[in-house]
Amino acid sequence: MSASPQPGAATRGRVYLVGAGPGDPELLTLKAHRLLRQCDALVYDSLVPKALLDLVPSHCERRFVGKRRGHHSVPQPSTNAVLVELAASHRTIVRLKGGDPFLFGRGGEEAAHLAQHGIPVEVVPGVTSGIAAPAYAGIPVTHRRAGSSVTFVTGHEEIDKARPGVNWQGLARSSDGLVIYMGLHNLERICQELMAGGLEPSTPAAVIQQGTVRGQRSLVAELGSLAERVEREAFSSPSIVVVGAMVAERVEACAPVPADAEMPIPF
Numbered sequence: 001m002s003a004s005p006q007p008g009a010a011t012r013g014r015v016y017l018v019g020a021g022p023g024d025p026e027l028l029t030l031k032a033h034r035l036l037r038q039c040d041a042l043v044y045d046s047l048v049p050k051a052l053l054d055l056v057p058s059h060c061e062r063r064f065v066g067k068r069r070g071h072h073s074v075p076q077p078s079t080n081a082v083l084v085e086l087a088a089s090h091r092t093i094v095r096l097k098g099g100d101p102f103l104f105g106r107g108g109e110e111a112a113h114l115a116q117h118g119i120p121v122e123v124v125p126g127v128t129s130g131i132a133a134p135a136y137a138g139i140p141v142t143h144r145r146a147g148s149s150v151t152f153v154t155g156h157e158e159i160d161k162a163r164p165g166v167n168w169q170g171l172a173r174s175s176d177g178l179v180i181y182m183g184l185h186n187l188e189r190i191c192q193e194l195m196a197g198g199l200e201p202s203t204p205a206a207v208i209q210q211g212t213v214r215g216q217r218s219l220v221a222e223l224g225s226l227a228e229r230v231e232r233e234a235f236s237s238p239s240i241v242v243v244g245a246m247v248a249e250r251v252e253a254c255a256p257v258p259a260d261a262e263m264p265i266p267f
Contacts, residue, residue, distance in 0.1 A: 013041070013087035015114050016094050017101040019126015020044075023213035024136075024259035025051040027127045035124065041090040043082055047098030047238065049213065049261040061090065066265065076106060080113040087119045098264075100128040104154050104181050128152075130179040133211025133240040137218040138255035139247055146245035147176020155183025155190055155241065172197030177244030184239050188227040194243065199223055204247035209239040216258040220247060238264065 016035050021027040028036075036042075036055040044053065046066030056062070063082050067073040086093045101107030101123055114121040130152050134141050141150050151174075153166055171178060172194045183190055184207070195201055201224025208218040221229045223243060 013090045013093050014120040014122065015083055015087055015110075016092070016122050016124055017107045017111060018094050018096050018124040019100040019105075019128075020048040020052055020096050020098050021127040022099055022129035022132035022211055023047075023049055023261060023263040024132070024256075025049050025261055026259065027132060027212065028052060029124065029126060032124050032126065035092065035094050036096070039092045039094040041086040041093040042096060043079070043086065043093065044096040045098055046264040048096055048265065049259075049263055050265060051261050052096065053265075056094075061086070064265075076109065080110060083110060083114060084117050084119060087114070087117075097126070098129070100126045103128050103130070103152065129211055129238070129240055130181060133208040133216075134179070134206070134242050136212045136216060136256055136258060137206065137208045138250045138252040139206055139208075139242055140249055140251075141177065141179055141242065141246060143246045143249040146249055149175050150177040150179060150244070150246070151175040152179050152181070155180045155186050168193035169197030172199045175244075177246050178242070180241040180243070182237070183241045184230065184235065184237050187230055187241065190241075191223055191227050194223060199243070201225075203243060204245060206242045206247045206250075207235055207239050208242070209235050209237075210258075210263060211238075211240055212256075213259050213261045213263045220250065 018032045018035055039056055039060055041061045042056050043063045043065055065074040065079045083095060097105045107123060111121050131141055151171060168190055201222060203223040205223045205226045206218060206220045207230055210216045219229055219233060
């Protein structure tokens with residue numbers, strides 16, 4: 001049942017929660033491309049390539065609401081308020097998010113907030129970096145010889161103190177493979193917990209930095225030495241961590257050439 005508009009709320013505009021994909025501009029969906037070309041307001045994060053910003057019309061109003069570790073970030077309530085404000089004066093508002101809006105992107109929170117204010121909202125799914133970054137390193141996230149399950153999980157537990165911590169030991173026992181977003185900062189502890197939960201130190205693992213774009217690099221190592229290798233070789237965010245037998249099924253010959261695009265947008 002649709003929420004009733006709040007007193008004084010305008011509903012002329014429609015907000016599209018658009019997935020920008022993992023970085024390579026060619027992985028943008030056709031629907032997202034069309035909306036970017038016709039929007040008159042754009043609200044965007046830092047994890048989108050500049051090439052996508054160049055698609056929007058010159059008259060489009062732009063608002064940057066990026067969040068990055070170690071930098072001043074726009075609080076989520078402020079972003080929600082911006083979307084409501086723009087919907088009162090613009091017809092087509094694109095809320096552009098890296099990857100997919102509903103996978104660690106707070107798209108569900110924004111959709112609920114807009115619906116509660118009687119503002120039309122529509123999600124436009126995007127290619128998530130948890131699948132694309134490993135693929136650009138030749139790693140399939142599922143494989144018949146590597147098990148029957150894969151779990152997508154955030155390793156950045158500081159991102160929301162109200163959310164329960166990840167039970168890494170439980171995941172070690174319950175999933176054949178793990179794809180970890182935002183896990184580099186806590187990688188040493190994550191690896192220790194996974195091994196305490198039953199994974200062998202020899203379990204194949206990988207890290208892909210800057211997946212799909214300029215500066216992409218990757219390493220493959222055993223779980224027991226992964227954190228030390230990442231520190232020694234100075235890997236940094238944004239990076240995707242993959243743990244499980246599927247890493248051993250890597251086929252480098254199928255890996256696409258990363259796009260000549262810069263990510264993330266500098267602060």
